[in-house]
Every structure is written in C-alpha cells, then in structure tokens.
Amino acid sequence: MDWRLRRATPADIAALSLVAGATFLEAFAGILDGADIVAHVTRNSSPDAFARYMGQGAIANLAEAEAGAAPLGYTLLTAPDLPVAPKPGDIELKRIYALFPTHGTGLGPALMAQAIADAQEAGHRRLLLGVYGGNRRAQRFYEKQGFTVAGTRRFLVGATWHDDLIYARSL
Template structure:
C-alpha cells in the first residue's frame, strides 16, 4: 500500500481516534479482555482525547493511504508521563501505530524517523516510550530503531493491570 505522512492538526482528531481504536483492537484482541479494550479506547483514544493532546502541545503525524487519503497510522509525541528519572529535553512517543494491512511496507520505520526528526527539531534530547512487556513484535521494532530499556511500569488497561517496559533513545 502506498502512503504519505503529514503533520496532524486538531481537525484530524477523529482520524487519529479511528486509527487508534482500530490498531489497539488489532494489537490486543485475544491478549486483553474485550471490556478492558473498550474502556481503554473510550478513555484514551476518543476524538476528544486527541483534541486535548493537541491543545496541550502534542505533535502528531498522520499516515494516510495515498489512494483516497484514509488514515492508516500515526504517531503522538507528548510531555513524558512515565516513571523514569526525568532529564531535561525528554519527550514521550506516546503512540506509534500502523494498521495491519499496511505492515511490511516501511511505514513503521518512516513514522519513527519522522517522530525522531520532529523531536530533535523541537530541541528534545531523549525520546521515551512505554510498551506492553509481552508485545514482542513491538519490542523488537523499538530495539531495531535503537531504543534501550530504561525501566518498567504497571499500566492499567480498563480494569486490569499489566506490566510495561520503558525504552529510551538518545536524540
């Protein structure tokens, strides 16, 4: 699938929300409880949630299918909210997701490269991210991109706690 990247604007909150819910479901169906997935998406991936992120200064990149412009992936960079010792210049890659149908075409690495480029351009010196500890595919991707383990956290999805790992990448 051919795609293009562009900076997301507040008007893109619904498109970001659509991809967020779909990719979270694709990633965690069969891993997390269905009710927990629904609660998590409703709380953290609604159009209103994305509008709030943008109002608070978050940077997002939207990936769209070249034919038709449908949203197929995104990144979201925010002020860090992770249990690691903060350093001046930190930024969190809060989200990076790509619909399964777009996997294998270089979109994930392109989104990561754009996130790193945006973070550097904004003067940040370290990128942090949290990932479900059992999401081995994502962990291999982050490690291939140069991220190293920096800590752990307990993460609430719906009503269930899960163990996450935290990665860091010097910029």
C-alpha cells in the same frame, strides 16, 4: 498499499481517534480482555482525548492511504508521563501504531523516523516510550531503532493491570 505521512492538525482529530481505536483493537484483540480494550479506547483514544493532547502541544503525524486518504497509522509525541527519572529535554512517544495491512511496507520505520525528527526539531534530547511487556514484536522494532530498556511500569487497561517496559533513545 501506498501511503503518505504528514503532520496532523486539529482538523485530523477524528481520523486520529479512528485509527487509534482500530490499531489498539487490532494489536491487542485476543491478548487483552475485550471489555478492557473498549474501556481503554473510549477513555484514551476518543476525539476529546486527542483534542486535549493537541491542546497541550502534542505533535502528531498521520499516515494516510495515497488513494482516498483513509487513516492508516499515526504517532503522538507528548510531555513525558512515565515512571523514569526525567532528564532535561525528554519527550514521550506516547503512541506509534500502524494498521496491519501496512506492516512490511516501511510505514513503521517512516513513522519512527518522523517522530525522531520532530522531537529533534523541537529541541528534545531523549525519546521515551512505553510498550506492553508481552509485545516482543514491538520490542524488537524499538531495539532495532536504537532504544534500550530504561525501566518498567504497571499500566492499567480497562480494569486490568499489565506490565510494560519503558524504552529510551538519545536523540
């Protein structure tokens, strides 16, 4: 599948919301409770949620299919909201997701490279992210990208608490 990556604008909020819900469902169906997934996506991946992120200065990138521009993946950089000791210049990679058909196409590394470049361009010195503690595949990806474990957190999805790892990478 051919794709392209570009900076998202407020005009892309509906596409970001759509791909956010789809990728979260795809990543966690069979792992998390279905009702919890629906509640989480409704609260955190709605167009209103993305409008708030963008209104607060978030930096988002959108991956699209070359043919037809269907949304395939995205990144979202925000002010940190993680339980680690903050350092000057921190930024959080709040989201990085790509739809399953794009796995193995280089989209994941391209999304990460763009998020890193965006963080550096904005003057940040450390990139933080949280990842589900049971998602070993994602953890290996982040470790390959130079991230190391910097802490843990309890993360609420719907009505169920989960243990996450917090990763950090100097920029």
